[in-house]
């Protein structure tokens with residue numbers, strides 16, 4: 219028995235044979251243009267950039283860099299489509315298009331999952347079971363609303379806003395596109411979407427799906443590019459609304475840029491979610507919930523449970539079990555169906571995780587890092603837990619956006635609430651307890667947009683999601699998600 223196998227068998231885990239998904243399912247083209255007015259076109263300045271597979275640093279496709287002129291053309295197409303077609307299309311008709319898009323996402327789900335995993339580095343199991351089905355579910359859900367806006371609680375015949383500029387990050391590329399497009403289209407707006415620079419491909423496959431669905435040209439336009447493309451969209455005078463998901467720093471900048479305009483704005487920004495565990499919680503479920511809360515999607519999750527607050531009486535046992543569980547996580551090839559933790563999305567994100575974790579050690583926290591063997595090429599970070607973390611440590615205050623958990627302790631519910639709220643953010647929290655009354659007491663005092671009880675990272679299109687304080691404002695999902703795209 220090899221050393222690795224011995225270690226694994228001592229931990230009670232099984233060896234798995236590789237079960238790789240085939241990259242050829244992606245059927246990717248070597249290069250992609252901009253999706254403007256219903257068709258793909260070359261960027262006016264003929265500038266392009268490459269998108270990599272972060273698991274091996276290989277180039278997977280070349281993508282167009284949209285200039286300010288291209289953004290202008292996309293906004294003009296969206297305006298024309300809004301005035302001539304989409305604002306005159308009935309809710310029932312819009313609903314049919316959304317249903318069609320949802321079904322086509324389902325039909326092409328396997329291809330989309332492979333594209334997402336190749337471009338982002340997330341495990342195929344997650345893109346297959348979470349990202350793509352949830353993206354389809356968002357279109358299905360808002361398809362149901364398109365002809366019922368009169369009953370959404372915003373008065374009779376609520377009107378759309380007009381042209382929406384939508385900027386999304388790289389952590390859930392297709393899902394974030396669905397969160398933005400589905401409610402906007404249901405409410406009768408037209409859109410210009412800017413995907414993240416490192417993960418543009420699934421949005422471009424979605425563009426093909428929009429063509430298949432025969433969505434009228436210009437109703438959705440997709441402009442790939444970097445931050446300058448996003449800035450051109452934010453500054454464009456023809457845009458009526460900006461919806462942004464990304465970092466708090468860029469969100470703040472965007473807020474300043476639109477402050478002197480009439481543009482409506484919603485921001486979904488960062489977080490430093492507290493996962494609070496009480497001594498009476500069922501420990502097996504809780505350990506899985508903590509692990510899922512931070513290591514799902516390599517911790518590239520704005521609502522990740524990155525601060526574990528554990529009651530002092532069970533702190534030693536929880537830490538011991540977490541360290542053991544982290545050792546069992548399978549880190550490696552994202553295309554392998556057995557992989558739990560994939561690649562870090564970019565060299566820049568890896569550098570940030572490395573910088574913050576080095577600070578954690580420097581500030582005196584105790585580090586436990588999985589002994590997993592990391593692949594030689596690509597961007598990788600072994601799952602890590604920090605114990606003995608205090609509230610002043612950078613790893614307790616700043617968003618790491620990686621597979622790193624900071625563990626703090628508390629004695630009373632009051633202390634747990636005070637520590638959980640001691641953050642500039644306010645996106646999500648989790649509470650674990652057998653006692654419903656205690657869960658409600660704590661939940662009522664937490665300042666966060668989303669609170670999960672005895673679970674974590676549960677997403678559903680019917681449920682509103684969004685933050686308070688530096689985590690942003692506005693809600694996506696549910697009936698509330700329509701408000702961001704209606705003139706109410």
Ligand code: NAP
Nearest residue numbers: 386387413414415444445448449464465468486487488520
């Ligand atoms: P980011 O730099 O803020 O990027 C987000 C998007 O904005 C990307 O498409 C980006 O383009 C674009 N962008 C960059 N600079 C811009 C500018 N000046 N004007 C307009 N657009 C601009 O964020 P990131 O570092 O890529 O993503 C991770 C962050 O997003 C984390 O902090 C995380 O918490 C947050 N996030 C929040 C949520 C939520 O729902 N609240 C969800 C996911 C992620 P490029 O790709 O070219 O940089």
Ligand code: MG
Nearest residue numbers: 388414415416
């Ligand atoms: Mg970025």
